[in-house]
Amino acid sequence: MTATAVQPAAHLGVTQPRAVLSEWIKFRSLRSTWWSIGVALLISIGLGVLFSALRGNDIASHGGFEPDPTALSLRGFYLAQLAVAVLGVLFVTGEYSTGMIRATLSAVPRRVPVWVAKIVIFAGVIFVITLVAAFIAFLGGQAVLAGYHEHAGFLVGPNGGVVFTPGRPDGSVQSLGVSITHPGAVRAIFGAALYMVGVGLLGLGCGFAIRNAGGAIATLFGLLLVLPLLAQALPSSLQQHVTKYLPLLAGTAGMNNGGDSDLLAPWTGLGVFAIYVVVALGIGWYVLRRRDA
Amino acid sequence: MWPGRWLPNLVAMIEAVGLTKRYGDTLAVDQLSFVVQPGVVTGFLGPNGAGKSTTMRMLLGLDRPTAGTASINGRPYTALTAPLCEVGALLEARAIHTGRSARNHLLALAATHGIGRRRVDQVLELVGLTQVAGKRAGGFSLGMGQRLGIASALLGDPHTLILDEPVNGLDPEGILWIRTLLRSLAAEGRTVFVSSHLMSEMAMTATHLIVVGQGRLIADCSVAELTNASGGSVVRVRTEEAPRLRELLAADGVSVTSTERDLLTVSGMSSAEIGKVAAEAGVALIELTPQQASLEEAFMELTRDAVEFGTPMQAASL
Numbered sequence: 001m002t003a004t005a006v007q008p009a010a011h012l013g014v015t016q017p018r019a020v021l022s023e024w025i026k027f028r029s030l031r032s033t034w035w036s037i038g039v040a041l042l043i044s045i046g047l048g049v050l051f052s053a054l055r056g057n058d059i060a061s062h063g064g065f066e067p068d069p070t071a072l073s074l075r076g077f078y079l080a081q082l083a084v085a086v087l088g089v090l091f092v093t094g095e096y097s098t099g100m101i102r103a104t105l106s107a108v109p110r111r112v113p114v115w116v117a118k119i120v121i122f123a124g125v126i127f128v129i130t131l132v133a134a135f136i137a138f139l140g141g142q143a144v145l146a147g148y149h150e151h152a153g154f155l156v157g158p159n160g161g162v163v164f165t166p167g168r169p170d171g172s173v174q175s176l177g178v179s180i181t182h183p184g185a186v187r188a189i190f191g192a193a194l195y196m197v198g199v200g201l202l203g204l205g206c207g208f209a210i211r212n213a214g215g216a217i218a219t220l221f222g223l224l225l226v227l228p229l230l231a232q233a234l235p236s237s238l239q240q241h242v243t244k245y246l247p248l249l250a251g252t253a254g255m256n257n258g259g260d261s262d263l264l265a266p267w268t269g270l271g272v273f274a275i276y277v278v279v280a281l282g283i284g285w286y287v288l289r290r291r292d293a
Numbered sequence: 294m295w296p297g298r299w300l301p302n303l304v305a306m307i308e309a310v311g312l313t314k315r316y317g318d319t320l321a322v323d324q325l326s327f328v329v330q331p332g333v334v335t336g337f338l339g340p341n342g343a344g345k346s347t348t349m350r351m352l353l354g355l356d357r358p359t360a361g362t363a364s365i366n367g368r369p370y371t372a373l374t375a376p377l378c379e380v381g382a383l384l385e386a387r388a389i390h391t392g393r394s395a396r397n398h399l400l401a402l403a404a405t406h407g408i409g410r411r412r413v414d415q416v417l418e419l420v421g422l423t424q425v426a427g428k429r430a431g432g433f434s435l436g437m438g439q440r441l442g443i444a445s446a447l448l449g450d451p452h453t454l455i456l457d458e459p460v461n462g463l464d465p466e467g468i469l470w471i472r473t474l475l476r477s478l479a480a481e482g483r484t485v486f487v488s489s490h491l492m493s494e495m496a497m498t499a500t501h502l503i504v505v506g507q508g509r510l511i512a513d514c515s516v517a518e519l520t521n522a523s524g525g526s527v528v529r530v531r532t533e534e535a536p537r538l539r540e541l542l543a544a545d546g547v548s549v550t551s552t553e554r555d556l557l558t559v560s561g562m563s564s565a566e567i568g569k570v571a572a573e574a575g576v577a578l579i580e581l582t583p584q585q586a587s588l589e590e591a592f593m594e595l596t597r598d599a600v601e602f603g604t605p606m607q608a609a610s611l
Contacts (some may be wrong), residue, residue, distance in 0.1 A: 012406050012449070013375035022404035029397035030390070094390060100357055103398075103445060104390040106380075107405040109354045109371040292356040 016037075019113035023121045027091065036087040037125075040196075041133050047076030048137030049144055056148035056176055065150040068258025069178050070188045073141020074134060077192050077255065081199045084126060085220050088203025091122055092284075093213040105293045115285055118204060126200045131193035140181070143253040146177035184257040191254025191266055195256050198251055198277045199224070200272075206278065208284025223276075224248045244269075247276045306330055307352060307453060307486055311361035311428065314347050314508075321347045323508040324361070329501075330609045331452070334479045336499030336516075337488035338592070344508035345488040349457050353382050364520055377406050381446030382391070385457040385488075387438050388445075391431030395422055395441050398430060403448055418443040435462040446501050453484040460494055472498045492592045504592070519591045527560040529566055531580035538576050555579070 027033055052073050055066060066072060095101040108114050178185060202223070206216040224247055231243045243249055244264050253260075253269025263269060307329035314322040322344040329335045339345050352357040352363045354370040362369065365380050373379050389398055390506055399413045417423045420440040425433070428443060439459065459475075460468045475498050479485045489495050495502060495516070502519055504512040512519060533539055535557055539549050547561040559567055564583045571578050 012378050012408060014405050015407075018405050018407055023403045024388070025397060025401040025404055026393070029394065030392045032392060094392070098390045098392075099384070099388040100390040100393075101388075102350075102353075102384050104353055105404060106353050106384075106388075107377050107384050107402050109373065109376055131492070290357075292350070 010019050014108050014110070014113065016113050016116060017281050019108055019117040020120050022116040023114070023250055027125065029145065030094070030095075030278070032090065032186050033087065034274040036083045036090075037129055040083040040087075041129070042194075043083065044076040044080035044133045044174060044192075044241070045137045045140060047079060049140040051075045051143040052141035059151065059176060060148050063151045067175050068256065069142065069176055070182065070185050070257035071255050073138050074147070074188060074192045074255045076137055077130075077134070077196060078252070080130075080133075081196060081224070082221075084196050084200045085203040085224070086129070086217060087126075088122060088200035089207045089216045089220065091118060092204055092207030093211060093216055096211045098214065101293055112285070115138070115208065115281075115288055119201060119281065120177045122200055122204055123197050127193055127197045130196040131190065134189040137192075138185065142177040144177070144181070146175045148176045150174050170233075182257075185266050187266060188255050188257040191256075191270060194270055195251045195254050195273065201277045202247070202280050205280025205282075205284040209280065209287045211287075243287050245272055247273055250276075295503040306484055307363075307365055308367070309348065309361065309363050312348060312351055312358055312363055313354060313360040314344070314351060315359040321508050322351070325505065325510055326361075326507065327503050327513050328511060329484055329503070331484040332479060332482050332499050334485045334487060335503060336495035337486060337503050337505070338492060338495050339488075339490065339505035339511075342581050343490075343492050343505045345505060346457055347491075347508075348505070349382075349384070349486075349488060350457055353384075354382070370515045375406055375449065377402065377408070377449030377451065378582050379449070380455060381449065381451040382454075383439075383442040383446045383456040383459055386462070387442065389430045389438065389441060390428060395425040395430055395433075395444075396425050397545055398441065399444060399448060402407070402445055406449060408448060412448065412450075416447050419447065423440055428586040430480075436464055436467040439463060439467065439471075443471075451483075454478060454486065455586070456485070456487045458488055458490070460489070460491075468494075526556055527583040527584050528562065528573075529580060529584055530563045530567055530578060531555055532557070532578050534569070534576050536569060537574070541570055541574050541576070546593045567596055590600045 052069075055072055058064075059066065081228060095104055105111055106115055124281065203216070203220055206220045207213075211215040227246050228243060228248055231239055231246060234242060240262065244253070244262060250264055250269040251273035253263040254266045254273075256263050256269075258264060264272060307325075311325050312322055312325040315318070318551055325344070337348070339346050344515075347356060351358050351363070352370060364370075365373065370376060370380065393401075396417065397414060399416065400410065403409070403413050406487050411567065414423070415531060417426050422440055423443060425437065430438065433441065439462070443456075443459070446456065454475075459471050461601075463471065475485055475487060487495075487498065499516060501515050502512065503510070504519075530538065533555055535551065535555050539551070539557060542557075542559060542562065544562075547559065550558045552558070564581050568578070568581055
């Protein structure tokens with residue numbers, strides 16, 4: 001059948017940048033987006049400061065020292081990651097559950113630009129926001145820790161109470177808090193933001209692959225949180241070598257700044273974590289391209 | 294609707310060739326071939342589950358055909374560089390995120406093509422949703438949702454419209470609005486392809502019909518042809534001497550049925566011929582009314598044929 005094609009105006013048509021703009025409009029126009037981000041911010045900053053205060057107080061009254069004050073102030077991200085992961089999952093599955101995906105793919109029938117656009121928007125927004133949050137959590141946490149000091153030992157006071165002597169065995173007196181110029185501090189802050197981006201993209205990949213919010217969230221949490229528990233059933237000789245390669249421990253190694261020997265080196269850990277992210281997004285890409293919408 | 298850009302004299306058609314979709318053991322669409330011409334409303338008719346929605350999703354590249362091809366203007370939908378500007382689609386199930394406002398929904402779709410904010414406001418105005426454009430689509434009534442779907446379809450001012458059950462669940466005012474809109478879009482030279490499981494609805498809007506049952510093509514003809522093909526007209530005759538007239542009318546090619554004591558339904562004979570026979574025999578007639586077979590009857594006729602050819606159809610689901 002021959003037909004004279006009706007050509008739309010030349011300046012109109014799907015391009016990758018336009019697909020990105022479209023996904024940005026979709027991302028910002030849902031209330032749930034800002035709720036999730038708000039919760040993630042509140043948790044990461046609030047808990048970072050809270051953990052720092054609790055630990056500082058504990059050291060002040062029971063002695064000891066903190067091996068990794070940087071990681072301590074970033075500990076809130078362990079909980080905040082759940083909000084980010086769910087946001088990543090919903091960014092995709094929300095389209096399937098409402099039927100919006102059919103409008104999306106009718107507008108962008110080649111599909112892959114949608115996949116690219118969602119990754120770009122999600123990674124960009126989450127990186128900027130969690131990086132700011134990590135800086136605030138670090139600065140806030142360290143400000144709190146600065147009020148406490150390391151202790152070398154204790155003396156029994158005149159009326160029988162315990163009095164801690166400030167300072168290390170070598171006689172130097174140091175605050176628990178570290179400054180932003182502390183070796184590895186900035187790297188750990190970037191590590192926290194990159195881990196958050198990775199967790200979100202893992203959610204995005206699961207969303208594209210599974211399409212159903214419940215299934216995708218269960219898979220993702222299983223991968224992040226249950227896998228390390230299952231690994232504990234392994235013989236301890238094996239466990240050491242396996243556990244650190246699991247997504248949660250590999251990814252969070254990027255926030256570690258205390259030379260924890262059970263973890264991979266920060267960039268190695270983030271690199272291993274990136275492999276999980278790429279695999280999840282790859283499966284999502286394949287399913288998006290192949291399956292009926 | 295978007296003056297100066299759209300060229301009404303060019304041909305834009307939808308074509309399906311041997312379109313087939315299999316889900317496991319079920320053939321949802323079976324070797325379906327048809328062409329939808331521009332300038333008229335073409336109805337896509339069949340009972341629920343006949344494969345209409347699946348066919349439309351394959352036309353839009355959402356579902357991958359097991360065999361066969363679908364094309365718009367000679368090209369598969371997925372090869373179009375500006376699909377929204379060539380094909381507007383309204384799918385049966387709502388394709389709108391419930392948490393997003395109507396305007397943001399349209400802005401997001403428009404952004405994929407570089408269509409401006411002005412056009413978004415234009416289509417909102419056109420479907421009468423300007424007042425509620427900032428409200429979340431989740432709170433919309435069925436009718437408002439359908440209007441938003443139509444607005445999405447018209448966003449790119451496309452020459453081809455594919456609408457799946459557009460009047461489903463609408464109130465009479467909404468149905469009238471859709472009918473008028475579809476006819477005016479076709480009158481502008483656009484290709485309008487509308488599915489429905491209601492023959493009566495198609496009789497009000499469509500000029501041409503593509504009828505499917507069990508995923509197969511049953512008929513591809515004009516509405517008038519369908520009516521004629523189903524045995525054409527019948528004549529209602531009421532007389533107190535019904536049994537006698539019945540004997541008088543008996544002839545080859547004439548069939549007479551009776552549902553009431555004094556009522557005959559005659560086919561194969563015109564009302565003039567019946568009147569002449571009655572007058573010559575001195576039978577007094579109380580009523581002599583030629584009747585057009587309704588589209589519903591024509592459709593039932595078609596589906597009965599489908600059963601005879603070995604394809605069981607659930608006519609009851611009409």
